[in-house]
Amino acid sequence: MTAELIPPPDLTFADTRRSSLKQLEAFIPRASKYGRDRNHVVPGHTNVSRLSPAIRHRLLLESECAEAPRTRYAASTVEKFTQEIYWRRYWKAWLSLRPQVWTSYLEELEHWRTDHETLERANACEEGRSRIAIMNHFANELIKTGYLHNHARMWFAGWWIHIERLPWQLGADFFFRHLLDGDPASNTLSWRWVAGLQTPGKTYLPRRSNLEKYLTPEVLEKHAEGLELLEKPTPQQPEAVTKPAVTRPSLEDSDAPSDGPIALWLHEEDLLTEQGPLSSLKPHHIIAAGNRAGWKEHRFAPGKIEWLERAIQDGARRSEEHFETSAEVDTRRPLAESLTQWANDHRGGQIVALRPEVGPLHDQLPDLRTKLRELDVSLRLVDRPEDLDLRPLATGGFFNFWKKFQASRD
């Protein structure tokens, strides 16, 4: 096997439901060793599922992924894997209760983007021109594949913040632009956690000894330059850590359903409309629209946009089959244009969708709602019951969330 982490070109990330299910099936025999092996970073990333893009965009449901290994193993054998999936649900629920953390991140990012000296140093790190060869390797891997192993994400973020002393917001943005699984909650909050903002008094430092323990030796040997800088790292303590308050205890009301024609809006936040609360809807039309304006605003990498387009195509094809009506795929125009075009032709109707959580698509909702109302079309957003159930559990830390979740199942 090659000693590079950058996978061979045939190692791709599932972009359809069918291929995601196949990948999940293939992962099941390895789930029992996940607790032991998951922190080891090896070429091809065979210790982990690599399902994050599919889970992030809901080609697969979190519940399906958590349940699949249990067809073969006892719950205790695969608990670590289940827990990791619930880390994702925890971050999402946590941010949903505190959307101001996302808005502040975007404002702070805007500020750093105007600081030329800092931006130049950040660019050098993104482009693999830093003092530490293995971090250059990770930057390169991220850009080439749209993926990094969790441990590599932690090392990279820790190095960026505590060694290079760069603002975490620029690092989070670098990840968000390239990661196929780039998620407003998991990404922003993990960077905050590494910076010491999420759990007061706790930062994450990348240490040479830890890399030597968990990274395939041949890879490290090949990229050893600058490792001495990771021998005795000292944390960059955040200035002031305040606990963000819950500002959105309940979700905004949707427009009331009307009697007119219905369009189902399929979007990248949840590509599984045929399963869940919308499955019995009788739409007259399906609009599978990409958030082109958001992709542009957040400067998504071309490979990531291509992945999203393929996943949306797949969602549209499945919805068309399930709802027995035509789906129009529109990933080229801004979202508002695709939806208002239908609204203009169907005044008095309604557009129904699964509710997008905090992030770029959610940011567009107020403007979209206004435009649709002007055309006398209502926008009805529907929640998955399991998302609503988990939301109120994320008021404290993860293990508190996990305990409450376990208790709710007993």
Ligand SMILES: Cc1cc2nc3c(=O)[nH]c(=O)nc-3n(C[C@H](O)[C@H](O)[C@H](O)COP(=O)(O)OP(=O)(O)OC[C@H]3O[C@@H](n4cnc5c(N)ncnc54)[C@H](O)[C@@H]3O)c2cc1C
């Ligand atoms: C700085 C940083 C940024 C991150 N950004 C993202 C992001 O944008 N999107 C994202 O999905 N994950 C993010 N993660 C979490 C984690 O690194 C990835 O979910 C994981 O590496 C994906 O690979 P996998 O599918 O092989 O995971 P596996 O180990 O196979 O885990 C299975 C699933 O559980 C979930 N999961 C696993 N670990 C975590 C975790 N620590 N936090 C949240 N969910 C987890 C994912 O959905 C993952 O697909 C980030 C972590 C760090 C440290």
